[in-house]
Amino acid sequence: MSKSYVAVDIGASSGRLMLSHVENGKMQIEEVHRFKNGFNQKAGNDRWDIDHLVNEVIAGLEKVKAKGIDDVQLGIDTWAVDYVLVDKDGNKLADPISYRDKRTSTAIQKLTTDLPREYIYEKTGIQFQDFNTLYQLYSEDKDLLAKADKILMIPDYIGYKLTNNAVTEVTNASTTQMLNLREGLFDKDLLKKVNVTTDQFPKLVDPGTVLGPVCEQWHKDHDIPQTEVITVATHDTASAVVGTPGKGEHWAFLSSGTWSLLGAELNTPENGLDAFHENYTNEWGAYGTYRFLKNIMGLWMAQCIKRELNDQYSFAELAELAGQEQPFQQFIDVNDKRFENPENMIQEIQDYCRETEQTIPETPGQLMMAVYSNLSLFYANEIEKLGQILDEPIEKLNIVGGGSNVALMNQLTSTLAKIPVIAGPSEATAIGNILVQMITTGEVANLAAARQLVADSCDLKTYQPENKNYDGILQRYQAFLKHKLTQTI
Numbered sequence: 001m002s003k004s005y006v007a008v009d010i011g012a013s014s015g016r017l018m019l020s021h022v023e024n025g026k027m028q029i030e031e032v033h034r035f036k037n038g039f040n041q042k043a044g045n046d047r048w049d050i051d052h053l054v055n056e057v058i059a060g061l062e063k064v065k066a067k068g069i070d071d072v073q074l075g076i077d078t079w080a081v082d083y084v085l086v087d088k089d090g091n092k093l094a095d096p097i098s099y100r101d102k103r104t105s106t107a108i109q110k111l112t113t114d115l116p117r118e119y120i121y122e123k124t125g126i127q128f129q130d131f132n133t134l135y136q137l138y139s140e141d142k143d144l145l146a147k148a149d150k151i152l153m154i155p156d157y158i159g160y161k162l163t164n165n166a167v168t169e170v171t172n173a174s175t176t177q178m179l180n181l182r183e184g185l186f187d188k189d190l191l192k193k194v195n196v197t198t199d200q201f202p203k204l205v206d207p208g209t210v211l212g213p214v215c216e217q218w219h220k221d222h223d224i225p226q227t228e229v230i231t232v233a234t235h236d237t238a239s240a241v242v243g244t245p246g247k248g249e250h251w252a253f254l255s256s257g258t259w260s261l262l263g264a265e266l267n268t269p270e271n272g273l274d275a276f277h278e279n280y281t282n283e284w285g286a287y288g289t290y291r292f293l294k295n296i297m298g299l300w301m302a303q304c305i306k307r308e309l310n311d312q313y314s315f316a317e318l319a320e321l322a323g324q325e326q327p328f329q330q331f332i333d334v335n336d337k338r339f340e341n342p343e344n345m346i347q348e349i350q351d352y353c354r355e356t357e358q359t360i361p362e363t364p365g366q367l368m369m370a371v372y373s374n375l376s377l378f379y380a381n382e383i384e385k386l387g388q389i390l391d392e393p394i395e396k397l398n399i400v401g402g403g404s405n406v407a408l409m410n411q412l413t414s415t416l417a418k419i420p421v422i423a424g425p426s427e428a429t430a431i432g433n434i435l436v437q438m439i440t441t442g443e444v445a446n447l448a449a450a451r452q453l454v455a456d457s458c459d460l461k462t463y464q465p466e467n468k469n470y471d472g473i474l475q476r477y478q479a480f481l482k483h484k485l486t487q488t489i
């Protein structure tokens with residue numbers, strides 16, 4: 001039997017430990033531990049409870065040991081851009097602030113008054129989002145920042161707490177908007193602008209670097225396996241793309257979770273003017289690739305609706321209710337900032353529809369259908385744009401992540417974009433995390449072999465475009481986005 005691998009995969013709303021090995025040429029994977037995540041107001045900001053996350057990793061490892069497994073490799077991936085400030089004794093200076101916190105709302109505007117956007121984009125190739133680490137550090141408490149011996153991205157911090165070894169992994173570090181594409185290093189001008197120095201960041205490493213064993217301290221108090229931590233593609237989206245079984249050329253990916261990340265894998269970055277104007281990003285990927293993509297609001301909207309309905313329906317039930325409604329009853333620009341962290345998502349969607357004089361979704365099914373159909377429209381629009389920027393049409397779309405289970409959205413997207421959609425695996429992020437570990441131990445030869453292993457191991461479902469154009473709905477949606485016209489559909 002092959003070695004045992006553990007993926008720690010933590011998203012904005014939950015985290016889990018997945019245990020995996022290879023058997024008869026197929027990847028076996030099972031969830032051993034799941035826990036909730038979320039931010040809460042503390043000391044004036046929306047903050048993550050980072051110690052809770054570290055403790056849950058250990059609780060998950062105890063469950064692995066209880067299964068009789070004594071020896072594992074382990075990789076950690078989480079969402080991007082957030083960081084922990086650590087003092088010289090290795091203690092956090094504060095709980096990390098969430099990227100959805102409102103403290104950065106004017107930071108891009110202020111910072112780019114003397115460093116023009118074009119200049120920053122040419123250097124970094126990274127999209128302008130006010131939650132990027134660059135703007136978070138710009139908005140940071142100056143005293144705290146001066147006290148920080150280390151600035152650690154979230155997965156690097158968890159790895160540090162487990163092993164005592166600190167690194168800065170590049171796939172996640174690229175989302176800071178502070179890495180220089182040409183030099184492959186932190187950009188000194190940008191660091192200076194936000195009052196940090198290169199030596200506050202531990203050394204940059206690529207995915208596939210061995211971080212070290214979980215330290216003795218943890219073994220003293222917990223019955224856990226011997227664990228070697230491998231620094232994988234620690235940005236969850238980077239892991240998801242490694243775990244996407246894209247085949248041939250001209251495929252795009254959609255990593256569909258809290259966020260929807262839609263784009264293409266490139267071997268060289270695309271940071272020209274078209275990409276700049278469309279605010280596409282060039283995040284660094286594993287094995288020298290770039291994820292050229294657009295952030296789309298994603299299932300965050302659905303997660304908020306579910307929570308605001310007091311979790312009385314599961315996602316599967318909500319999808320079923322949505323399926324009983326007609327799609328396209330209203331146009332919503334899902335990327336409108338107002339949906340990023342509203343007090344109440346249901347209210348926000350209803351207000352939006354009221355203000356734009358459209359049908360107001362009322363029931364859970366209508367609300368979910370409003371989200372699903374507008375996400376699908378947004379995806380189809382971006383697939384067209386992506387093809388235009390890259391100057392080659394996108395021929396198929398691989399949807400991975402939890403959203404790949406929503407058949408209704410897969411079908412709408414395929415029909416609107418007029419290309420096949422290949423759905424699955426829903427666990428692409430954990431799978432990508434494990435694949436980088438397997439490549440590191442030599443169990444899998446390279447990225448192409450890894451993707452073949454995913455295709456051989458998972459049930460993928462293909463959706464073909466239906467022969468409908470819903471009365472030119474995509475063109476009307478595009479016009480709506482352009483002019484934000486008040487329309488009744």
Ligand code: LRH
Nearest residue numbers: 079080081236237259295
């Ligand atoms: C998805 C994700 C995304 C980032 C956002 C902060 O979980 O990592 O790629 O843009 O969170």
